[in-house]
Amino acid sequence: MGWSDLILSLSCFALSGFVFYHSRFFPKFTVRGEKLPGPSFFPDLLAFLILIFGFYFFVSGLTSLFKAREELRSSLFKGVSLYKSLSFVIIIGVGFLFYPVLKIFGSVIGITLLGVFLMRFMRVRWFSSLVYSVVLALLIHWIFKVIFKLPLPEGVIFSLLRG
Amino acid sequence: MSYLLSILSLKVLFPLLLSMAFGVFVGAMPGLTATMAVALIIPLTYYMEPLTGLAMVIGVSFTAIFAGDIPATFLRIPGTPASGAAVLDGFEMNKKGKGALALTLDLFCSALGGLIGVLILIFTAPPLAEVALKFTHFEYFWLGVFGLSMAAVLSRGNTIKGLLSALFGLLISTIGIDVTTGYPRFTFGITELMDGVSFIPAMIGLFGISEVLKRLSFRESLDLPSVKINGKLDVLEALKLMYRNKFIIIRSSLIGTFIGALPGAGADIAAWVAYGAEKSLSGNEIGSGSPRGVIAPTSANNAAIGGTWIPALALGIPGDSITAIVLGAMLMYGLKPGPLIFAQSKDLVYQIFAVALLVQIMLLPVGWLGIKAFSRLVSLRAGVVMSAVVLFSMVGSYAIRNSVFDIWLMALFGLLGYVMEKINMPLAPMVLALILGRMIEDNLRIGLIKSGGSIIPFLTRPISLILFSLIVLTLLGPSIWKVVRKLKD
Amino acid sequence: MKKLLWVVVLAVMGFTWVFTLSAWAAYPEKAVTVICPWGAGGGTDRLARFLADELSKKFGQPFTVVNKTGGGGAVGHAAGAYAPPDGYTITIVTLELATMHWMGLTDLTYEAFDYIAQVNEDAAGVTVKADAPWKNLKELLDDIKANPGKLLFSGVAAGGIWDLARIGMLHAAGLPVDSVKWIPSTTGAAQALTELLGGHVHVVTCSLAEAAPYIKSGQARALAVMADERLPAFPDVPTLKELGINWSAGTWRGVGVPKGTPAEIKKKLEDAIIEIANSEAFKKFMETNGFGIKVRRGEEFRKFVEEQDKAWKTVLELGGYLKK
Numbered sequence: 001m002g003w004s005d006l007i008l009s010l011s012c013f014a015l016s017g018f019v020f021y022h023s024r025f026f027p028k029f030t031v032r033g034e035k036l037p038g039p040s041f042f043p044d045l046l047a048f049l050i051l052i053f054g055f056y057f058f059v060s061g062l063t064s065l066f067k068a069r070e071e072l073r074s075s076l077f078k079g080v081s082l083y084k085s086l087s088f089v090i091i092i093g094v095g096f097l098f099y100p101v102l103k104i105f106g107s108v109i110g111i112t113l114l115g116v117f118l119m120r121f122m123r124v125r126w127f128s129s130l131v132y133s134v135v136l137a138l139l140i141h142w143i144f145k146v147i148f149k150l151p152l153p154e155g156v157i158f159s160l161l162r163g
Numbered sequence: 164m165s166y167l168l169s170i171l172s173l174k175v176l177f178p179l180l181l182s183m184a185f186g187v188f189v190g191a192m193p194g195l196t197a198t199m200a201v202a203l204i205i206p207l208t209y210y211m212e213p214l215t216g217l218a219m220v221i222g223v224s225f226t227a228i229f230a231g232d233i234p235a236t237f238l239r240i241p242g243t244p245a246s247g248a249a250v251l252d253g254f255e256m257n258k259k260g261k262g263a264l265a266l267t268l269d270l271f272c273s274a275l276g277g278l279i280g281v282l283i284l285i286f287t288a289p290p291l292a293e294v295a296l297k298f299t300h301f302e303y304f305w306l307g308v309f310g311l312s313m314a315a316v317l318s319r320g321n322t323i324k325g326l327l328s329a330l331f332g333l334l335i336s337t338i339g340i341d342v343t344t345g346y347p348r349f350t351f352g353i354t355e356l357m358d359g360v361s362f363i364p365a366m367i368g369l370f371g372i373s374e375v376l377k378r379l380s381f382r383e384s385l386d387l388p389s390v391k392i393n394g395k396l397d398v399l400e401a402l403k404l405m406y407r408n409k410f411i412i413i414r415s416s417l418i419g420t421f422i423g424a425l426p427g428a429g430a431d432i433a434a435w436v437a438y439g440a441e442k443s444l445s446g447n448e449i450g451s452g453s454p455r456g457v458i459a460p461t462s463a464n465n466a467a468i469g470g471t472w473i474p475a476l477a478l479g480i481p482g483d484s485i486t487a488i489v490l491g492a493m494l495m496y497g498l499k500p501g502p503l504i505f506a507q508s509k510d511l512v513y514q515i516f517a518v519a520l521l522v523q524i525m526l527l528p529v530g531w532l533g534i535k536a537f538s539r540l541v542s543l544r545a546g547v548v549m550s551a552v553v554l555f556s557m558v559g560s561y562a563i564r565n566s567v568f569d570i571w572l573m574a575l576f577g578l579l580g581y582v583m584e585k586i587n588m589p590l591a592p593m594v595l596a597l598i599l600g601r602m603i604e605d606n607l608r609i610g611l612i613k614s615g616g617s618i619i620p621f622l623t624r625p626i627s628l629i630l631f632s633l634i635v636l637t638l639l640g641p642s643i644w645k646v647v648r649k650l651k652d
Numbered sequence: 653m654k655k656l657l658w659v660v661v662l663a664v665m666g667f668t669w670v671f672t673l674s675a676w677a678a679y680p681e682k683a684v685t686v687i688c689p690w691g692a693g694g695g696t697d698r699l700a701r702f703l704a705d706e707l708s709k710k711f712g713q714p715f716t717v718v719n720k721t722g723g724g725g726a727v728g729h730a731a732g733a734y735a736p737p738d739g740y741t742i743t744i745v746t747l748e749l750a751t752m753h754w755m756g757l758t759d760l761t762y763e764a765f766d767y768i769a770q771v772n773e774d775a776a777g778v779t780v781k782a783d784a785p786w787k788n789l790k791e792l793l794d795d796i797k798a799n800p801g802k803l804l805f806s807g808v809a810a811g812g813i814w815d816l817a818r819i820g821m822l823h824a825a826g827l828p829v830d831s832v833k834w835i836p837s838t839t840g841a842a843q844a845l846t847e848l849l850g851g852h853v854h855v856v857t858c859s860l861a862e863a864a865p866y867i868k869s870g871q872a873r874a875l876a877v878m879a880d881e882r883l884p885a886f887p888d889v890p891t892l893k894e895l896g897i898n899w900s901a902g903t904w905r906g907v908g909v910p911k912g913t914p915a916e917i918k919k920k921l922e923d924a925i926i927e928i929a930n931s932e933a934f935k936k937f938m939e940t941n942g943f944g945i946k947v948r949r950g951e952e953f954r955k956f957v958e959e960q961d962k963a964w965k966t967v968l969e970l971g972g973y974l975k976k
Contacts, residue, residue: 004586012327019334019349027346036616039341039348042604046334053327087379088578091372091553095574098557099567111558115550122385122546132547140558143192148203149716150562151685206701299852300835340724342836345755345811345973354730354758357723426846479865480846484691487842491698494865495940501869565718566727605838613804613835613852 005061012054019047090121099153106155107145111137166513170521175218178211179518182219183226183525187533190230193240193367194559197227198484205492213496214511217489218518224485225522228430228464229273229530236265236457237390237541238552240371244363245430245464247594248438250370251317252449252456259452263392263538267401268454269461270530272412274523275405276462279416280423280469281519284476289502292477295424300610301621303427305630307603310432312634313439314592317450324588332593335360336600343608355568362597364560364573369590371556372577375549377584389548390541404454411441411455412462419463423470427602429483430467435595437463443637469519476500476512679739679917680713687735687743689728691721694840695862695943699772699905700744702937706928715742724748724809726758733764737910739917742768745908747813750960754968755811756975762961766913767953769925770906772938773946775879776817777860777889779872781848789876789895792855793825800831804853806844810836811973814844816964817878817901818857819971821892824899829970848872859903860886861942878902883944904946904960906953922950 029038094114102110115133120126144150170176182204189200200223208216231242236253249269256265283291298306311329318325338349339359350356378384405412415437422433441459442449449456471482479501481487493500498508505512541548560573580590614620621627684707688700697719704715720728725748732743745765753761778789786792796803807814815836819829832855837844841858848856849871856863856872860883866872867886874889878901882891892899907925909918928934929947938945948956968974 008327008586008588015331015334022349026341026348027344029344034616036611037608039344039346041608043334043337043348046330046337050327050330050334053323053330056323083382084380088376088581091376091379092574092578094553095557095570095577098570099561111554115554118550118553119546122379122550123382124385124544124546124550128544128547129550132543132551136551136554140554143188143195144558144562148195148199148562149714151565151716151718152558154682202697206705296846296850299847299850340757340809342809342838345724345757345809347757354723354727357726357757358721426843474846478846478849478871479869480849481842487694490865491695491941494942497940499865499869501865501871503869564721564727566720566722601838605836609836612833615801 002061002065005057005064009054009057009061012050012057016047016051016054019043023047087121090118094118102155103153104156106158107152108137108141109155110153111140166510166517167520170214170218170514170517174212175215175518178215179218179222179522180525180529182222183522183529186223186226187230187529189223190227190242191233191533191537192559193234193242193371193556194363194562196243196363196563197224198488199562200224200227201485201488205488208492209495213493213498214514214518216492216496217515220485220489220492221515221519222522222525224468225273225277225465225519225526226529228468229270229461229526230533232269232273232461233266233533233537235370236262236269237537238371238548239374240367240552240556244366244598245434245467247366247370247431247598248434248460248591249457249464251438251460251591252451252453255450255452256454256457257390260391261452262390263534264397264400265454265457266534266538267397268404268457270527270534271401271405272458272462273465273530274526275412276416276419277465277469277526278520278523279413279462280420280466281516281523282469283417283420283466284469284472284519285516288473288477289505291421291424292474292480295426295474296478296480297626298425298427300606300613301624302626302630303425304603304606304610304621305627305634306422306425306428306432307599307606309630309634309637310436310439310599311596311603312638313435313442314595315638316439316443317591317595318589319442319450321587321589324586325592328583328588328590329592329596332596333600333603335365335593336597337604342601342605343612353568355566359601360572360597361563361566361569363563364569365576365597366594367556367560368573368576368578369580369583369594371552372573373580373584373590375552376577376581378545378549385544385546385549387545388542389545390538392538392542405458408455408458411458415441415459415462416466419466420470420473422463423467423482424473425470426474426480426482429471430464431598433467433470434460434464435598439637443640472519476504476515477502479504679920680711682740683714683716684711684739685735685741686715686717687728687732687741688717688719689721689725689732689744689746689748691719695941696744696746696905698941699943702934703744703771703907703925703928706931706933707924710924710928724752724757724812726752726760730758730760732908733760733910735910737766737912737914739909739913739921741910742921743908744905745957746905747903747960750957751811751813751816751964751968754965754975755973762957764911765908766911766918767950767957768907768909768918768921769929769950770904770946770948770953770956771925771929771934772905772943773902774859774861774904774944775877775883775900775902776814776821776857777863777877778821778875779845779848779856779858779860779863779867780854780875781851782871782873784854784873786875789890789892792875793827796822796827796831800828801833803832803855804835805832805855805857806835806837806847806853807856807858808837808840808844810834811968811971812840813901813903814841814857814859816967816971820899820901820967821857821878821897823967823970824892824897845872860889861944864942885939885942902944904956906948918950 023040026040112133119129189195231246232249235241235246235250239254241247253265314329418437419433438460471486474480475486560569686704690696700717704717707715720731735741841862844856847853877889
């Protein structure tokens with residue numbers, strides 16, 4: 001737990017520093033000459049508490065590091081594999097690419113493409129991933145666009161085809 | 164009784180059944196909420212009789228709140244915000260292969276909780292609504308704090324990290340326009356952040372996407388069915404469990420109805436409070452896949468819907484976003500919700516009650532079919548299900564306010580959730596803090612404006628005092644109990 | 653048997669998809685998006701859905717309402733203003749367009765829109781609980797003068813329209829704007845009215861349309877309305893001007909399109925909306941919802957918004973909300 005505690009404590013320090021810095025620019029809040037808790041009151045309070053937790057984890061991280069040097073020092077990168085980091089990048093990446101892809105290909109083809117990509121990555125065979133993705137895309141299109149009438153993009157490609 | 168018979172016509176029953184089937188759909192789909200479904204249905208109802216329209220709204224809202232628990236149990240994705248608390252023990256039971264039992268239990272408790280809520284609505288609406296009116300900023304502040312104190316209860320055994328998780332959640336909730344000065348905080352010019360971090364994408368990310376990321380770490384498991392279901396829907400076992408825990412159902416339903424009746428709090432908070440109350444009363448067993456941890460929140464969230472109709476009918480004040488839409492519709496029908504509605508439109512009011520009772524009974528077969536269909540789907544290969552989960556979560560996050568930004572937000576919260584669980588930081592306190600953060604801050608500060616900066620009204624008003632004592636009791640109760648016992652020995 | 657069922661289901665879904673791709677025609681040749689900057693179920697949303705429904709019938713193409721909420725209206729208005737100016741995105745513009753940029757919530761001003769038509773205007777009211785001690789507005793104002801800082805007003809978040817209406821009224825009555833306390837209401841008029849009925853605030857300055865259900869059921873009373881003339885729905889409620897206070901304020905709603913939209917499309921939309929606004933169905937809809945009807949054609953509407961933009965700046969400055 002040593003390293004993760006230390007990293008957590010550093011995040012706490014960074015976060016509270018960030019809040020303290022920004023909240024200085026928040027306006028004061030006065031009602032009929034009386035100063036009341038303004039916009040910075042609550043964030044500052046939280047940042048202060050987080051700072052205290054930061055110190056706690058700093059100390060606990062250091063002590064547990066000293067207690068058990070050998071095993072803990074190496075534990076930081078234990079279990080981090082190329083595959084795992086790749087899967088993170090892919091899920092987050094799909095999140096960021098989701099809309100652009102739909103914008104280009106339209107909702108049905110776009111979701112099919114993303115579906116096949118994700119399923120291939122998750123060890124589904126080509127044929128099944130294609131079938132499942134098409135069903136999924138039609139289902140999503142049907143629920144969100146036909147029933148709920150949400151503006152899923154139509155696809156730049158189709159607009160071009162239409163002239 | 165005559166009212167019950169009067170609604171038994173095809174004109175009412177068929178749309179009602181249709182709306183309930185639709186409710187299963189909406190509730191089970193992350194990102195589609197019961198509120199959206201109601202907003203969709205209302206324009207259709209202008210061409211119907213008021214009773215038919217209202218029956219559809221009632222059908223959708225009860226069914227959707229139940230159906231939200233289905234993906235919460237199978238996939239750790241709450242289908243609606245009200246299912247946030249149902250994730251905890253439901254998903255743990257599912258991991259042990261008891262997902263079907265959890266959902267059967269859930270279904271019965273939802274129907275029973277809903278029934279209790281509706282009965283309270285029928286028999287005590289006017290006086291209870293008067294009590295709800297007594298709540299103002301001072302009381303809502305303490306209610307928020309009370310809810311948040313559940314964070315400490317939720318993270319017992321890992322209290323320090325749990326509290327830090329709640330603090331992070333509170334800090335995130337301060338993003339957006341400050342209500343008392345109109346000043347945008349921590350938004351950095353991003354318009355989408357002006358109203359704060361939207362809750363549903365954050366919740367889907369924290370619970371759902373982080374679970375997908377976890378599953379991806381075990382490549383081989385992707386070839387297996389995503390959910391292993393042992394045995395059938397065990398009705399007898401569920402009924403036995405319910406009988407054994409009958410007081411929990413009643414207690415949770417009462418909590419749920421009351422919180423639902425408050426205009427400033429709804430089914431989501433009700434479920435968390437009922438869950439927290441059960442955990443602080445019956446100890447650490449809850450949280451690791453205990454049936455009691457399923458019973459409490461699922462009875463409470465359905466009971467809360469009955470509660471939201473209490474101020475709506477008795478005073479014309481919306482109890483939540485759904486009843487707000489309903490009140491608008493009622494005006495369109497020429498009805499005047501408020502103290503006079505019981506006299507002026509007595510027949511219709513009693514017919515509404517009859518429909519609400521009927522819905523609880525019909526929920527059983529409809530919900531059962533929903534569970535069946537869904538368990539069929541989730542027993543596909545995990546690779547397929549997880550991909551579908553990712554895509555549905557993204558469309559759903561987008562759908563809430565048609566915002567691309569919310570898709571990114573969801574993905575980032577997924578990563579955050581994964582990291583937090585990796586370092587043993589519980590997620591539930593953060594979700595709870597995201598729900599309650601604004602409630603606590605805004606009510607504290609508006610309360611202080613009202614009192615001219617004095618904290619005295621927070622402590623001397625009767626309801627405030629009661630809530631404050633409740634908080635002290637929940638937090639210190641177990642330790643005081645221990646001391647008392649030691650002194651006796 | 654089961655397979656057949658699947659095929660049928662897929663076929664149905666496929667067909668609905670193909671049909672939504674729609675045919676070729678003159679404007680509108682495909683679905684039009686109607687952006688509503690406020691949440692589902694609220695007054696603006698209901699109006700948006702009604703207009704969309706009628707427009708769909710008129711043009712034979714779906715007009716779909718999209719709720720783009722957030723930022724006190726900033727998100728939806730910005731989305732509507734910066735959409736491609738091809739007539740396929742129209743926006744229900746509301747009063748906040750004229751106030752939010754002064755508060756520093758957005759860079760967007762009224763100039764980013766071309767205006768189609770205004771359809772609604774709702775005047776602010778002065779509403780108190782039924783058993784409140786003040787019988788008329790004068791008694792209320794005298795009480796405020798005698799006990800500055802005692803009374804609590806509410807209606808909307810700080811800097812929102814009903815707060816501004818209150819500031820303008822006090823100023824016009826010759827009272828300092830901080831002689832009452834403004835209790836921000838986070839979710840708008842409904843919450844403020846709840847507080848009023850519970851006896852936690854004294855006066856709510858939201859529109860009489862919003863307060864109407866409670867006034868009609870006898871739970872609340874209206875002391876005055878901030879309009880130029882008495883409202884047909886409330887013939888007994890005096891205007892501020894009758895009481896010697898030169899002030900009127902209210903919210904308004906209309907339809908806008910992104911600047912640069914082709915003139916023939918604007919004309920088509922304007923004619924259609926004016927026609928709808930003059931229809932019986934519209935009158936009935938507005939009456940049941942308690943909305944006031946006020947129709948201004950495109951050019952007139954534009955001038956009105958321009959005036960509003962200037963007028964609210966002064967009030968925001970009085971309230972201390974103006975961002976320098």
